[in-house]
Amino acid sequence: MIHDFDIVVVGAGPAGLAAAVTAADCGLRVGVVDDNPAPGGQIWRSGAHLPAAARRWKARFAAAHVVRLQGWRIVDCPEPGVARAQRNDAEIGRDSSAADGTSLRYRHLLLATGARERFLPFPGWTLPNVMGAGGLDAMVRGGLPIAGKRVVVAGTGPLLLAVAAHLAARGAEIPAICDQASLARMAPLVLQVLRQPGKLWQGASYRWTTRASRYLTRCWPVSAEGDSRLRSVTLQRDGKRWSVACDYLACGFHLVPNTELASLLGCRLEHGFVATDQLMQTSVPNIWCAGEPTGIGGVELSLLEGQIAGLAVAGRTSDAHRLARGRRGALSFARALHRACRLNPQLRDLASHNTIVCRCEDVELGALLGRAGWRDARLHTRCGMGPCQGRICGAAAEFLFGWRADSVRPPVFPALVSSFLEPEADPMTPREAV
């Protein structure tokens, strides 16, 4: 079966939820495709300790007249106006009435595909229990017990403090929170936060929750040690090194936008982000983008952009413009955030010759030295050719070597042939919506 929508929203994080609810309120036929088991994206992942805004938007989304493909992902956009989606559990408990894939026909497509963490390779980073900061947070929200565990939180960005606070509230012991940035780099961001009561209150409460932890600027992990799993991490600050015993290292170097689908559709990127006009339309007519792919700016900006896009798609242009004026203020926070999270060039020296950079194909740094670019590296070493399609090592290679991925080809995620070929059924009938 082919489903027909006025707008298909890809992603159900803050931007996607806001866009879907807004468009549905305007009477549009809305479809939402989201890869996660439940709506909310990464920042509003299920579990306790969700802010009031998250509960409010999730409730509005639950009540909205929207077709939800929860636990599905877009794997291809074979022709203008058509997206191909695949069910995540297509191969598990296969029942003949459930289609593996389906086609979605749209007049407008909104990309609210969010961001992922940037990971930098250092000796030991492939050990089990070395995870992303958001990664460990997501695992804990997904049921991983953390009470009584020792967790070093490291990397860069405000996410570190948020994650540390959540884990501490769940009973984890956090010996150290390490941000690679200097206090001077963070100052403009801190000033922004001081001007916004909501953010100030949030930051202060995070720090209060983690008051037992050392918060170290200009500090980063230089190696993780262990056998079959992590035992300790070696930290460095101002040339001094020391070792901290821990059960987990939660380490992420800020965020990189998920722009693969936008690239596939031919949308113009600027400095790695999806370029849009004031009303969030990309360079391709009827393809819109909201949230982190347009610039890492946090929840408030994402909600605003989602609503702007929803209104604009519904033809409520003057309302959309009114909201767009409010977006300018929120963008200054995004700029301060960008500056605060700029990586210290010394982090390029963390990986040694035999440190794995591409975790899918186990390509070591030494094999990449001297390669002419991303494409050359792919062809000669298989770097970025595994199932993640370079989503993890690509951001690292960009920082280490200045390489940029030059093209995106379908399918944008590894996909089943059957999800393209099998007779199609209504995706919503076989199992209840989550």
Add this chain to the structure above:
Amino acid sequence: MADPLDKVTLTVDGIVVQVGPGATVAAAALIAGLQTRVSVSGEPRAPLCGMGICFECRVTIDGAPHQRSCQILCAPGMQVSTARELP
């Protein structure tokens, strides 16, 4: 649908694991063991990104290989197997 307060019972490499409602297969795998897969050069690996991007959490679920366990919720009676040696 089961009572949301009920625990979900499944097995990971034959080990019985009980998890709360809404738990992911990745969490169950780490409760039962240390790793989810073995890399192409033989390293043990476990989840990294927690959000369906990195593919380090791949396990076999009810006979279906290469499933991203962090994006799939535990279901009663599920049989999960992780990789213990070279593929």
